Amino acid sequence: MRWVREHLVLLLGIVVLVYTFVPIFIVVLMSFNDPASRNVYRFDGFTLDNWTGFCDAEGMCAALGRSLAIGGLSTLVATVLGTLMAFALVRHDFRGRSATNLLIFLPMAAPEIVLGSSLLALFVASGFAGQLGFWTILIAHIMFCLSFVVVTVRARLAGMDDTLEQAAMDLYATPAQTFWRVTFPLVFPGILGAALLAFSLSFDDFIITNLNAGTTTTFPMYVWGANQRGVPMQVNAVGTLMFVISVSIVVLGELGNRRRRNALT
Amino acid sequence: MSSTAGVAPVAVTDPDPGSGPGSGPGVDTGADPGSDGSGRRRGRVGYLLLLPGLLWLIVFFVIPFYSLLATSLYDPAGSDFRGYDMTYHWANYWDAISEFKVPLLRSLGYGAIATLICLVLGYVLAYTIAFKAGRWKNLMLVLVIAPFFTSFLLRTLSWKLILADDGFVVSTLQFLQLLGDDGRLLATPVAVVAGLTYNFLPFMVLPLFASLDKIDPRLIEASSDLYANPVVGFFKVTWPLSLPGVVSGTLLTFIPAVGDYINQVLLGSPNQRMIGSVIQSQFVDANNYPSAAALSMVLMVLIVVMVLVYVRRAGTEELL
Numbered sequence: 209m210r211w212v213r214e215h216l217v218l219l220l221g222i223v224v225l226v227y228t229f230v231p232i233f234i235v236v237l238m239s240f241n242d243p244a245s246r247n248v249y250r251f252d253g254f255t256l257d258n259w260t261g262f263c264d265a266e267g268m269c270a271a272l273g274r275s276l277a278i279g280g281l282s283t284l285v286a287t288v289l290g291t292l293m294a295f296a297l298v299r300h301d302f303r304g305r306s307a308t309n310l311l312i313f314l315p316m317a318a319p320e321i322v323l324g325s326s327l328l329a330l331f332v333a334s335g336f337a338g339q340l341g342f343w344t345i346l347i348a349h350i351m352f353c354l355s356f357v358v359v360t361v362r363a364r365l366a367g368m369d370d371t372l373e374q375a376a377m378d379l380y381a382t383p384a385q386t387f388w389r390v391t392f393p394l395v396f397p398g399i400l401g402a403a404l405l406a407f408s409l410s411f412d413d414f415i416i417t418n419l420n421a422g423t424t425t426t427f428p429m430y431v432w433g434a435n436q437r438g439v440p441m442q443v444n445a446v447g448t449l450m451f452v453i454s455v456s457i458v459v460l461g462e463l464g465n466r467r468r469r470n471a472l473t
Numbered sequence: 474m475s476s477t478a479g480v481a482p483v484a485v486t487d488p489d490p491g492s493g494p495g496s497g498p499g500v501d502t503g504a505d506p507g508s509d510g511s512g513r514r515r516g517r518v519g520y521l522l523l524l525p526g527l528l529w530l531i532v533f534f535v536i537p538f539y540s541l542l543a544t545s546l547y548d549p550a551g552s553d554f555r556g557y558d559m560t561y562h563w564a565n566y567w568d569a570i571s572e573f574k575v576p577l578l579r580s581l582g583y584g585a586i587a588t589l590i591c592l593v594l595g596y597v598l599a600y601t602i603a604f605k606a607g608r609w610k611n612l613m614l615v616l617v618i619a620p621f622f623t624s625f626l627l628r629t630l631s632w633k634l635i636l637a638d639d640g641f642v643v644s645t646l647q648f649l650q651l652l653g654d655d656g657r658l659l660a661t662p663v664a665v666v667a668g669l670t671y672n673f674l675p676f677m678v679l680p681l682f683a684s685l686d687k688i689d690p691r692l693i694e695a696s697s698d699l700y701a702n703p704v705v706g707f708f709k710v711t712w713p714l715s716l717p718g719v720v721s722g723t724l725l726t727f728i729p730a731v732g733d734y735i736n737q738v739l740l741g742s743p744n745q746r747m748i749g750s751v752i753q754s755q756f757v758d759a760n761n762y763p764s765a766a767a768l769s770m771v772l773m774v775l776i777v778v779m780v781l782v783y784v785r786r787a788g789t790e791e792l793l
Contacts, residue, residue: 221597296518308527317776321753326769329537329766330536330537358526435626458619
């Protein structure tokens with residue numbers, strides 16, 4: 209009893225943490241569910257069908273492929289543009305710095321429904337309402353991923369000690385050599401983290417996408433639509449897979465960091 | 474953008490990049506004639522690096538806002554097919570607010586309650602990670618973000634199963650006499666607030682952790698040396714020092730919670746809509762662009778005002 213009193217905060221913290229995992233447990237469990245009917249949210253029996261017949265759910269894999277393509281492309285563009293901006297903000301001096309910072313902050317602060325509806329208003333006003341689809345989704349995703357890339361890379365750059373770069377310069381490295389052999393490798397983990405974040409933001413977005421997609425369907429939109437018709441259990445297999453893959457990436461990254469740190473000391 | 478947990482708080486609590494180590498004054502690189510002493514270079518390269526991203530944000534973020542404002546002032550007599558006329562019809566705002574004031578107030582209410590619960594739960598978790606986790610600190614931080622890697626929609630659908638009428642939670646509450654025999658959770662405001670609380674909790678935990686982790690534990694020890702009991706010590710030392718985290722966590726939770734409608738549609742009742750779903754359906758289903766745009770603008774202005782008032786009263790300018 210005394211132990212409980214002394215560790216009350218720790219126990220409560222662990223309870224909150226466990227609570228955040230309850231829905232994940234359900235998603236994993238349901239990926240092995242053999243449902244008795246189409247619209248039942250209940251575990252009826254164990255099966256591997258959802259994993260072996262991954263693409264049997266009509267339209268799911270097409271939507272999944274589209275989400276992967278949009279996620280990949282928007283990550284690529286947002287990461288390149290955002291990294292350039294982060295370098296400009298940390299390493300270069302220019303007029304309008306605070307206005308630029310505000311412009312980067314606002315898309316992260318605005319509610320998604322407002323971001324989505326303002327883009328839709330633009331597309332409608334400029335006569336692109338008929339072209340809503342893959343490209344308009346891509347434009348929207350690059351827009352909201354960009355800010356997150358900038359702040360992630362900027363944090364890494366700002367927290368970086370630049371004595372190594374100065375040492376390289378002192379040893380007669382040209383600016384290009386210094387950049388590619390010293391600066392870039394040091395910033396790279398930040399860029400990689402930003403890209404992963406951008407991908408997961410894009411892959412998971414529903415509200416903005418739904419406003420700018422027209423009749424095109426992404427994976428979150430597929431799940432949304434399926435909720436009305438009865439959710440195929442395969443979507444839980446996708447959820448489980450997403451969880452396993454991204455947690456593995458984080459764990460591998462952490463292990464890599466630890467090994468590098470150990471090698472240095 | 475539902476899974477914005479990882480980095481958003483960093484953005485908000487991020488110190489001015491110029492004040493980071495390595496860009497302090499007195500560092501002369503020697504190889505950099507344009508250096509102004511802040512470690513930053515002047516010249517055209519900066520603008521060139523900035524330009525592509527800035528253009529994207531101007532064309533697809535600033536101009537859309539102008540477009541939204543314009544749309545909110547169109548003549549409501551127009552339609553998707555015949556086109557709209559710009560008439561500076563300010564009455565759109567009044568009409569939209571009076572027609573949809575219930576969902577608007579409901580969204581603000583749900584958002585406020587969810588944010589408050591998040592603050593309590595998030596504080597416990599962030600405090601545990603910052604002060605009690607020891608060598609498990611990094612692992613616990615990863616665990617806070619981990620649920621985010623599964624789709625927002627799928628996690629919300631799971632709550633549908635957890636809160637179902639024949640589910641474990643409802644039967645336990647009925648057993649404890651906390652819920653009547655014909656009581657239910659699904660399709661009630663309780664379920665919506667529970668969903669919002671769950672989905673936006675990490676947005677609260679991460680900024681709270683960032684500011685709690687910066688507190689020097691010796692300050693808390695000092696308070697107990699001066700005969701403050703733990704509760705007094707908490708309210709006189711820890712809580713005030715964690716206020717920047719409380720402010721940014723509250724904003725990061727409240728803003729997306731008010732605009733969200735996924736939780737309301739999946740877990741709530743269709744008769745109790747939130748403003749997000751009204752805007753969505755006015756735009757997409759009703760094609761009533763002026764009214765939808767006016768509602769969007771109202772939501773944006775409300776949130777900007779709240780952010781400014783909150784930041785001023787709490788005395789933190791760190792947000793920008």
